Amino acid sequence: MQQVTCFHCSEPVLTGDQFVTLIDNQPKSMCCPGCAAVSAAIIDAGLTNYYKYRTEPGSRQTALVPEALSAFSAYDLQEVQQDFVHQNADINSTSLTIEGITCAACAWLIEHKLKSVDGIASIKVNTTTERAQLSWYPDKIKLSEILTLISRIGYQASPYQVDEQEQSSKRNSRKFLLRLGLAGFATMQVMMFALALYSDHFTYLDAEFRDYFRWVSMIFASPVVFYSAQPFYFSAVRAMLSGRLNMDVSVSLAICGAYIASCIATVTGQGEVYFESVSMFTFFLLLGRYFEQNARQKASISANNLHKLIPLTAHLLDDTGQCSEVPAKRLRIGDRILVKPGDVIAADGEIISGESAVNEAMLTGEQMPITKIAGSQVFAGTINVDHPIEVRITAIGQDQLIAEIMRLQEAASNNKPKVALYVDTISNYFTWTILVIAAITYLVWKTYWPEDAFWVTLSVLVATCPCALALATPTAVTCATGLFTRIGVVIKKTGVFEKLPLINHVVFDKTGTLTCGSMSVASTQIYNEMNETQVLAIAAALEAHSLHPIARAFEIYRQPNLLATESQNSAGAGISGVIRGQKYVIGSGDYISRHIGCKPLSSSEQTIYLADAHKLIARFELSDVIRDEAKSAVSALKQLGCKLAIASGDSSEHVNQVAKAVGIETVYKGLSPQGKLSLIESLQQQGKLAMFGDGINDAPVLAGANLSIAMGSGAAITKNSADMILLGDQLSRFSDAIKIAKLSGKIIKQNLYWALGYNLFIIPLAVTGHVLPYIAAIGMSASSLIVVLNSLRLLKVRV
Structure with a gap:
């Protein structure tokens, strides 16, 4: 057996x-x-x-x-965690889907309850996408404990996974539609009886028929109050338990107050009933929320689409070269896969055989395929266009570039501009103010016109709900972030949306920014008995310890048996090291002159020297090419009113040639990293400055600028300290980003003006009894929907 x-x-x-x-x-x-x-x-x-x-x-x-x-x-x-948890040193991070978020107050509650918990590094909640970005120390707290803490506050959280998120959204939509449908059906029924109760044709209605109609109206309105309106109650209770008031508090008070007063009037047979108002404004509030949710889902749909670009299967090669189709999730680092023409690459990797063009539009926004050869990096979700290639897997799961982009995109969506923080504070005080106004309104009307006091107070509570005010900023920021991702711009730090529209001075590094950074050795001049192969191999061994674009020019000359030890790197100047017991230095003319004590050599980034401890050995002339779209990018920035300059460590005439070719008049050359930083600091006294660099060796300079932009080629995305990264190395995307940021700021202001203007307009009308309860519900829902739809205009921008 x-x-x-x-x-x-x-x-x-x-x-x-x-x-x-x-x-x-x-x-x-x-x-x-x-x-x-x-x-x-x-x-x-x-x-x-x-x-x-x-x-x-x-x-x-x-x-x-x-x-x-x-x-x-x-x-x-x-x-299980390998599917959704990203590990970075001693911190884990993941994205959570949180059910039950209705407004900014919900996000505030979750953030403030968890930020003080020992072991949680950070948590940021996005009300638009209903997701949170969480970072924690796994040695101090478990993920299950964090999820339990969130559930105790009254929200259900789980790691964000696309399929699960879509299924959850569908379930929530069906439940919401059921609540909406029930409210709509009950409203129609109750309105029929309200017509009988209040129409002039039934003025002399017998008391028993009047009471009958009231009891039937109460029966129809009860499911609306106890089921359809539940989301408003839960949201209000969570807010009050946390010591705050949100926009659903006033709505809940209006619904419950009107229902209870109507029930008392029905039982006692005295006073007015408001069952039709309760049903009607619950229906219109739910209708507005439904359209609002659909619009908000559109705002966050780009993030889901990135996940869907990764194929479900891959063609795995075994040791004998046999190919078999396997689930992409089974791939491991070191596996070899075959990617056929037209196939989507299943994981990040390195081409080990074959040559083809790869469409990386999903990363960079650029539709033109890029030629890839053996040794080139390829990324999950990109499309192989021409020929079969064999790829060795170098990253899987949350370590892939597409996962990093999604984390950065979500972080950018969660970053709140200062205006959003002000609005959150205003919303809380605004709700308190409305409750006070409603109380005063009731007292005044009860004194002079008691028969209308209740419905006027209901109108005040519903009409002035600050939903639109709370939605004004997050929906616009989420849409703008999705648009940035579409064009290949990744935001790494907070404050970018606020800084971009203010930029009036742009400084470019030359190598790797205005030029392609694909430097090559154009010529070699030797000053001793060594041959060209020997001096190039020594130079390659030294440059192996550098991340500068110049170092890549010597990669092809590297010999495995020739290694440099005791390496010392002087940023922007040169490198020293010991090779087979002999000390060598490579770098600029000034750097070499100081080490060997000779007369000053010509110093240029296009010319570098190799020497031993005593004498000069070789001189290398390097070549680089200007980016094809550098000139058009410079022209676009000039049209936006930006002053432009080049700050380069190269002191040769090549800097002036590049400046002239792209149309930049101001040139600062021969600068050390400290010199560049000093220049940036002085220029920033004249206005807001943006600095372009290659993101790695320019880190101190980038950190010192008001706004820093790195040319981000693939894996370098996590290694730089820039505020923004241009994934496709397309300089023109920066001017597009400025336009998007300006439009986003304009839309946020429009939303705020509308939300504040609507409330200032509707309050006097509601207080004076000119707004019926159901009209108040329609107005409040329409106001929120207008704000969301206005933000969605960003998704239609073509750049």
């Missing part, structure tokens, strides 16, 4: 059918209560794909699991 093994850990099952978990509607045997509990938790968490794509069995859960096993414990498993 064949022995049964545990479906989770593959250990022998000695307990028969005592422990079984239902997976994909099939009973699977488990060896112990620990494995049964953990497998059940995995399934309950919606992570069935773990069992589909795993390559190794799970670890055996030898410890007894408590009966009340946490529903979140599955998320602590290492094999």
